[in-house]
Amino acid sequence: MKHNKRANPQRFKSQLTFLASAISLSFLAACGGGGGSQSATSTSTATPSSIGGTVAVGDALAGANVTLIDSTGKSVTATSDAGGNYSISLSGLTAPFVLVATDPGGVNAPLYSVTASVPTGSSAPVVANVTPLTTAVAAQLTSDGNPLELTKAATLAADVSTTSVNNAISTLNTILTPILSANGVSPSAFNPINQPFTPNQTGADAVIDSVAVITGASGGLQISSTSAPGTAITLNTSTSASASPQLAVPPVAASYLAATLQALSQCLAGTTSACSTAIDTNYLENGYSSTNGGFQAYHADLSASGSIITGAKTLVYWAAGQSPFPNITRASALVRIFYTNKAGQHNFALTVVQTNGSGGWDIVGNQQAYNVTISSFVDQRQYLDASDAAGNRYESGLGITVPTSSASAVNPSNLGSVNVVGAGLPSGGVWLEPRSGTGNTSLALTTRIVTSAPTTTTTTGSNTSLYRWAWQALPSDTSTFAFAPNSSDEGYIAATPLTAQTLPAPYASYTVTFYDTTGAQIGSPLTVVNSTPPLLPAAAQGVAWQTLGSDVINNFLTPSGSLAAAQATASIDWSGVVNGQNVSPLVTGIQIQAGTDTSASTPAEVDGWWTGVPTAQNGQYSETVTAGVAQNGVQTCTTACSFPALATGVSRLVQLNWGAEGVSYYNIWKYND
Incomplete structure (x- = not known):
């Protein structure tokens, strides 16, 4: 069947066109870009009436929610267009500004930018990219x-100045x-x-493709x-330039997959x-190969008619x-591989590429015979009883997803x-x-320590x-915190929390072995790589956590609430406003768990899921x-x-979840009766 698919021409245009444009635009930038080291010398009293720029993560981020916050706490929001461009009026706003761009698809972590002042002498718009x-x-x-x-007005006003921004850019x-x-960019003149x-x-843009700006293991x-x-x-x-090593140049150009992506677009069309x-004859990925639909079957959303490939981001290279x-x-x-699906949502497909022996690259997949995914997670867990x-706490560890055959x-x-x-796991795994x-359609960790199938x-x-490998008290509960794992949860909570010294290295590999219901091994063990950064719970302190609606807590998560009886459905509402601004990541999933926590008790647990992109009214969602x-x-x-x-012996849990850079985030409220 023919698919209505085309490559995004912006990603494959010639370098000559870009260089010609860049020369012209860099001249304009020197005449009035906010936050830069240049200052206008014109005596004109003209001032810009708007600010704009490009939101990009290597490819343009279309549909991003861009919020500008000024030094008094006022905010204005715009949406980036198909090219990642946005524009916001500066009327009534006072510098310095911070800009926050959130990905509506929940693929990328929030992006930030700053502008210390509004230049004078020109009415040209202030340029403030967000990358x-x-x-x-x-x-x-x-x-x-x-x-x-910086979304706190007082912090923004105190910490963002022309001097501080210029020093940060120089570093x-x-x-x-x-x-x-x-990549042909002058280190002495570049202003991102x-x-x-x-x-x-x-x-x-090639520089953006060559680096990763991600959450550190302990936050920041x-x-x-x-x-x-x-x-x-x-x-x-x-951070000091003199005390920091200079980052190494990747072994291949940022555009090394251009021909592969073009061929893949043509293939899917x-x-x-x-x-x-585009696709290697030995392609195998999470159980999909040429015998059962291959790349197109496993990456069905990317391969669907109407999806457009927009670029790629390399996470890590391996030499031969x-x-x-x-x-x-x-x-x-x-x-x-970044793409926009037929609904206009930005997403990515994770895969493995290799050199093809002819000077190019093709997609070979992760060579896993079965469908298993391992990635990092961070959660905020609050108990209402x-x-x-x-035990209110932050947790971090590994999410291990093994879908059932259904x-x-x-x-x-x-x-x-x-x-x-x-x-990061116990010696026996x-x-x-x-x-x-x-x-729920995935396997779950055991409650107990298991030594054999x-x-x-x-x-x-x-x-x-x-699997929780570390935890710490919420900032508001440090004085009363009292949590320690016990024998009833030792299968999914570490006996001793990991530290920065014992945390796994990036892109750690795990050996995964399947067994049937008689304890016999199925096939050969798999090698599964965690494609996300390993994190400690301190990383949760930098997250803009949402607030669950008080009506949900009072009515659905309280034994005396009006919705404490059995419910076929539940309406869940929450706020994305943090520091007075609508800057929380967009939730893409909600889970409710209700029942007992042990398989032998009654009533058995019943879960329910909502997945999608919520509609919002000023940061309020439902x-x-x-x-x-199921999910x-x-x-x-x-x-x-x-x-x-919600009666004696029963618990209820409401969980908001989303992803960013492949890491899963869970915001959890639970009542144990």
Whole structure:
């Protein structure tokens, strides 16, 4: 079947066109970009009436919610267009400004930028790009490396000045000198905030593609080169150019996958001959190969008619012979292929590419025979009952997703248990089994320590796939905090929390072994790589956590509430306003868990999910969750079911979740009766 698909021409335009435009635009930037080291010398009293720029993460970020906050706390919001461009009126606003761009698809972490002052002498709009590089500048203006602090008006007014911004840019440019020079950008003149650019993998955009600005293990932001993700530089007011190493240039140009992406676009549009150029004959990814639909089946949303590939971001390179994946011996890389789907939503497909022996690259996949994903998570957990309130905490660890055969045709129908061994886990690893509850389509971790595969059909009552390797008290509860794991949860909570010294290295590999219901091994063990940065719970302090509606807490999560009885559906509302501004990440999933926490008790747990992109009114959100509907949207109850009543021995949990840079975030409220 032919797909209506085309490559985004912006990503493949010639470098000559870009360079000609850049020369012209850099001249204009020198005449009036806010936050730069240049100052206007004209005696004209003209001033800009608007501010604008490009929101990009390597490719343009279309549909981003861009919020400008001024020094008095006023805010204005705009939406970026298809090219990532935005414009905001400056009428009634007072510099300095901070800009926050949130990805409506929940793919990218919030981006930040700053402008110290509005120049005079020209009416040309102030330029303020919002990218990972401008986020790195903003992080250097805070003591903890968390740009969210700048959304507080008092902090913004005190910490963002022409001097502080220029110093942060100078430090960043020194750190990036090798990468800037390799891409034809002058380290002494580059200003990531006010120099216009085009997201086309050349010049400044190639620099963005060459680095990662992500949350550090203990919070705050850090920057690293994609060629050496283990060498990261912490970004805060203490960051020093003289004390920081310069980041290494990646081994290939930022545009090295241009031909591959073009061939993939042609392949998905119906040009069969292009498929062999884009996709390796040995492609295998999470159980999908040429025998069962291959790339198109596994990455169905990307491959659907109407989706447009917009670019790629390399996470890590491996030299020939260094790939952690079996059967890959050539130079390879773990990449995200960005695309906009037919609904206009920005997303990415994670995959592995390798050199093809002819000077190019093709998609080979992660060589996993079954569908398993391992990624980092951070959560905020709040208990609403008095007996557990002393355990309010942040947690971090690994999310281990193993879909059941009903949700993933490639996983065995007789799957009885799964063992996962690797960094940050107990010496014997952790085990997952089918859930005792209803309304979820993935295996869950065991509540107990398991030393070998069960030889009979077994279920687990933990009903969680999150292994907690560290935790700490919420800032508001440090004086009353009293939590320690016990024998009833030792299967999914570490006996001793990890520290910065014991945390796994980036892109750690895990060995995953499947067993059937008799305890016999199924196939060969898999190698699964965590494609996200390992985190400690301190990283949660930089998150703009949402606030659950008081009506949900009082009516649905309280035994005396008006909705404490069994409910077939539940309306969940929350606020995304933090520091008086609508800057929380957009929630893309809601889960309700209701029932007991043990498989032997009654009533058994019933889960329900809502997934999507919520509609908002000034940062206030509301969605309905139906009992028994799993995360794939399928009703799992064979007969009508409800969330059990919140009575003695029963718990209820409401969880808001979203993703950013592949990391999963969970905001949890729970009542244990």
